[in-house]
Amino acid sequence: MVRRHRWAWPLLGAGSALVVAVVALWPVYVRPHVDLPARADAVLVLGGAHDGREQLGLRLAREGYAPRVVFSNPYTNSAMLNRICHGGYSFEVLCFDPAPRTTRGEGRELARLARSHHWRRVIVVTFTPHISRARYILQKCWDGGLLFTDPRPHLPVPRWAYDYAYQSVGYVKAFVEDC
Numbered sequence: 001m002v003r004r005h006r007w008a009w010p011l012l013g014a015g016s017a018l019v020v021a022v023v024a025l026w027p028v029y030v031r032p033h034v035d036l037p038a039r040a041d042a043v044l045v046l047g048g049a050h051d052g053r054e055q056l057g058l059r060l061a062r063e064g065y066a067p068r069v070v071f072s073n074p075y076t077n078s079a080m081l082n083r084i085c086h087g088g089y090s091f092e093v094l095c096f097d098p099a100p101r102t103t104r105g106e107g108r109e110l111a112r113l114a115r116s117h118h119w120r121r122v123i124v125v126t127f128t129p130h131i132s133r134a135r136y137i138l139q140k141c142w143d144g145g146l147l148f149t150d151p152r153p154h155l156p157v158p159r160w161a162y163d164y165a166y167q168s169v170g171y172v173k174a175f176v177e178d179c
Helices: 002-030 053-062 079-086 103-117 128-141 157-176
Strands: 042-045 068-072 092-096 121-125 145-149
Touching (some): 002 128, 042 053, 053 079, 053 121, 068 103, 103 157, 121 128
Parallel strands (some): 042 068, 042 121, 068 092, 121 145
16 A cells, blocks of 8 residues: 555656646747738748648738748658749749758748848748747848748647657757857
């Protein structure tokens, strides 16, 4: 009987810590601040899962929010991005391979493009758990206006758990790195 109670307190403590972490990080990963689209110089679609972000970026340009869409294309071979990057649109489409192939590399390219084209505001499209960290990193790279939105993909619970851990580690890395 004594053995069973020896494990009860550490398990209760670990479970409580997990609940506190989930609740504390809920507004960061599950309900981050998302901006309403507004007129911008460009739409930047960050790389990642093909979860609707590409279609959202194209739709925002089609609806007149920006005259161009910039796609991060860190993929070795993506049929979808190849079609998008070589398709005919009534607006400009730019594609780039970030260096490094991370949000930091995307931020560096954003800063370079914004400087060379005199952009003042960009709409950034990524997925929900990445918005807060992407905002933090891109603001380190460029001081222009950033509006963040996402396609609101449905994520299963195991994916949310993975993203809580992945994005948290990414925040620590971003905290110690410059742009």
